[in-house]
Amino acid sequence: MSFTNHSRCTALSKRTKQKCKNIAVRGSTKCRNHGGKTPRGVASTHYKNGLYSRYLPQNLLGRFESVENDKELSNLKAEMALVTVRIQELLDQLNNSSEAKKNLIWSRIDLLIERKRRLVHTELSRLHTLQNFIPTDEAILMVNSIITTVKAALRGTEYERVVLQKLDALARQRIGTSLIN
Numbered sequence: 001m002s003f004t005n006h007s008r009c010t011a012l013s014k015r016t017k018q019k020c021k022n023i024a025v026r027g028s029t030k031c032r033n034h035g036g037k038t039p040r041g042v043a044s045t046h047y048k049n050g051l052y053s054r055y056l057p058q059n060l061l062g063r064f065e066s067v068e069n070d071k072e073l074s075n076l077k078a079e080m081a082l083v084t085v086r087i088q089e090l091l092d093q094l095n096n097s098s099e100a101k102k103n104l105i106w107s108r109i110d111l112l113i114e115r116k117r118r119l120v121h122t123e124l125s126r127l128h129t130l131q132n133f134i135p136t137d138e139a140i141l142m143v144n145s146i147i148t149t150v151k152a153a154l155r156g157t158e159y160e161r162v163v164l165q166k167l168d169a170l171a172r173q174r175i176g177t178s179l180i181n
């Protein structure tokens with residue numbers, strides 16, 4: 001078998017300072033011993049797209065990363081409160097403004113009201129979606145209750161063994177463990 005069509009690993013030995021002689025993994029410049037099979041890009045567990053962080057000034061990077069890791073980030077209540085406060089601030093400015101400036105303030109208020117309407121709509125949709133999920137512990141309790149009820153109803157019948165075997169097979173297939181005691 002000829003290896004002339006295959007590229008060689010480009011890694012250098014720390015000890016001898018010579019190139020590795022192994023064949024590189026397809027799509028990589030390294031062999032399997034030097035990281036050629038390590039997932040790259042989106043497949044990597046260390047992947048970050050850097051969509052915003054690569055452009056942020058250093059003084060904002062820490063705050064950005066803490067917000068990026070916030071579990072409640074999809075909660076839009078803070079944004080709604082901020083828009084509401086801004087609307088109130090603009091309303092306060094109306095009293096001491098000229099007619100031309102009042103028109104500008106009202107157009108800003110209109111934009112903010114529309115922004116708040118969209119935020120409220122998005123937040124209500126998010127909350128509605130969350131209501132449709134059953135927490136894992138509740139789902140397990142529900143399944144266990146159903147199994148207990150089925151076991152009690154079938155106890156002593158000819159179907160008991162067959163149904164329990166099917167339930168057990170289903171549990172093993174779905175969650176990797178038996179739910180039948």
